[in-house]
Amino acid sequence: MFNASKDSVAKPDFTTAWLIIGAMVVTQIVYIVVCRNFGQQIQHPLAIEQRILIRSVFYAIAIATFPLTTLLRHILVRLNQTMPGPKTAAQRYLLTVIVSQAMMETVGILGFVMFILGDAFNTLYIFSGLALLGFFLHRPKPEEYLSIVEALENR
Numbered sequence: 001m002f003n004a005s006k007d008s009v010a011k012p013d014f015t016t017a018w019l020i021i022g023a024m025v026v027t028q029i030v031y032i033v034v035c036r037n038f039g040q041q042i043q044h045p046l047a048i049e050q051r052i053l054i055r056s057v058f059y060a061i062a063i064a065t066f067p068l069t070t071l072l073r074h075i076l077v078r079l080n081q082t083m084p085g086p087k088t089a090a091q092r093y094l095l096t097v098i099v100s101q102a103m104m105e106t107v108g109i110l111g112f113v114m115f116i117l118g119d120a121f122n123t124l125y126i127f128s129g130l131a132l133l134g135f136f137l138h139r140p141k142p143e144e145y146l147s148i149v150e151a152l153e154n155r
Contacts, residue, residue, distance in 0.1 A: 012090070014140040017097045021135055024105050028128045031112040035124055045118025054117060058110040062130055069103040069138060076100075077144050081151035089148040097140050104134030 034042070046054070073096060080092035111127025 012140075012142055012145045014097075014145075017094055017140040020098060021101055021139065024101055024108075024135060025132065027105065028108045028131055031108060031115075032124060032128060035112070035115050035121065039115070039121075042116055043118055044116060051114070051118055055114055055119060055123060058114060058127070062107045062110060062127065065103055065107055066134065066137075069100050069134065072103070073100045073138060077148065080148045089145065089152050093140070093145045093148055096144075097138070100138040101135060104131050104138060107131040107134060 045051075076096040076099060077093075080089070080096060083092075108128050108131030111124040111131075114127065115121070115124045
């Protein structure tokens with residue numbers, strides 16, 4: 001998980017978090033590979049008017065997901081610093097990273113759904129690219145983790 005010993009407080013071990021992020025990146029790649037190889041079999045095209053409406057709603061959801069994820073992550077970090085309980089700073093922060101990464105994964109899923117509904121590869125690539133950008137923006141940050149460690153030590 002995270003290495004929270006006194007010797008390594010300056011450099012936390014985010015191996016588990018990065019493995020989870022790696023798995024989510026792999027799922028984005030799998031979506032693209034599946035669509036490239038089995039596109040005709042998995043598509044169930046809707047009328048263009050319906051697709052445009054759904055695509056517009058999905059873009060709005062994707063756009064709103066970024067600031068909502070940032071806000072939620074900020075709230076979770078603050079809760080990690082203040083909530084009582086037996087969990088370590090590493091366990092608390094891992095949950096924060098998982099939640100924020102899962103929210104970004106949903107953006108990529110929207111592209112896969114749009115492809116299944118008959119949209120072109122462009123839409124799939126755009127949503128997958130946005131998900132990958134989100135994975136990068138919400139990656140584990142040592143300063144957030146260290147703020148949790150410090151707050152728990154000062155309780």
